Structure formats: structure tokens, C-alpha cells
Amino acid sequence: MKKEEAIEHGLALVNRSTIAMLGTNDNEGYPNIRALIKMGNEGLKKIWFSTNTSSKKVAQLQKSPKACIYFVDFDKWEGLMLIGIIDILQDPESKQQLWREGFEKYYPLGVNDPDYSVLCFTAKLGKYYHNLDIMLFEL
Numbered sequence: 001m002k003k004e005e006a007i008e009h010g011l012a013l014v015n016r017s018t019i020a021m022l023g024t025n026d027n028e029g030y031p032n033i034r035a036l037i038k039m040g041n042e043g044l045k046k047i048w049f050s051t052n053t054s055s056k057k058v059a060q061l062q063k064s065p066k067a068c069i070y071f072v073d074f075d076k077w078e079g080l081m082l083i084g085i086i087d088i089l090q091d092p093e094s095k096q097q098l099w100r101e102g103f104e105k106y107y108p109l110g111v112n113d114p115d116y117s118v119l120c121f122t123a124k125l126g127k128y129y130h131n132l133d134i135m136l137f138e139l
Helices: 002-018 056-063 092-098
Strands: 019-025 030-038 040-042 047-051 067-074 078-089 115-128 135-136
Touching: 002 067, 002 078, 002 115, 002 135, 019 047, 019 135, 030 047, 030 056, 047 056, 047 092, 056 078, 056 115, 092 115
Parallel strands: none
Antiparallel strands: 019 030, 019 067, 040 047, 047 115, 067 078, 078 115, 115 135
């Protein structure tokens, strides 16, 4: 498999995925994995999520912004890991862009709720897997 093909298939996987697994490290350096709803993406380079500012993942990312995200299609045995950094955004524009109807359930003060944060993941490396074939690539 060529790099361009891996990127093309990886992007198709990201575009059709609604859930991504996010990996961070806790205070003792142990990995923590959790599922997040993908709120948007700009190719493979930028992926956006929303979360509670008070969450453990935000505290972990404030200590170390290094993270990885993983997308998977179990039916096709296809996966994509992206490695990079996450910025925690609190600016009104970013929050408004990701705001969805029903978020009031989680953020009762609305789009300006201080417990509502946007996570912007910026990928540096990718690792695409399909049919026992693996391709590593830089972004």
C-alpha cells in the first residue's frame, strides 16, 4: 500500500465515523482511553470534539497535550491511529461552531457554559491498518 492510498482510505474512514477513541496519559503516565463523538474534521489534520471542562481528560490534556485518536470499522477490519496534540478551546467562535441542539442537557448554561470546552486535535503522524497491511505516514 502506498502512502497516498493509506491517507485516502484513512480519510474515508474518518469521514464516515461518528465515534473516535481518544488516548491521553494520567498523572502517573498510564494511558487512558475513552470514546468521544467526532464533531467535525478538516481532512486528517484537524479533528474536533466537545467535552466538559471539568473532565479528567481536560486536566490530563492541560498537563500534556500529547494524545492519539483511533477510528475503526469493525466490519472491514480497518483502523486509523492519529498521533498529535490537543488544544483546549474556550473562545466563543469555536464553542458556537460545535454547539448542537440538545447540548443543554450537558451544559445547562448554554453555549457560554464555562464547563463546555472544544478539543481541537492536530495530527502529526498517522498509522493506517487494513487487511494485515500497515502504512505509517506524516501529516
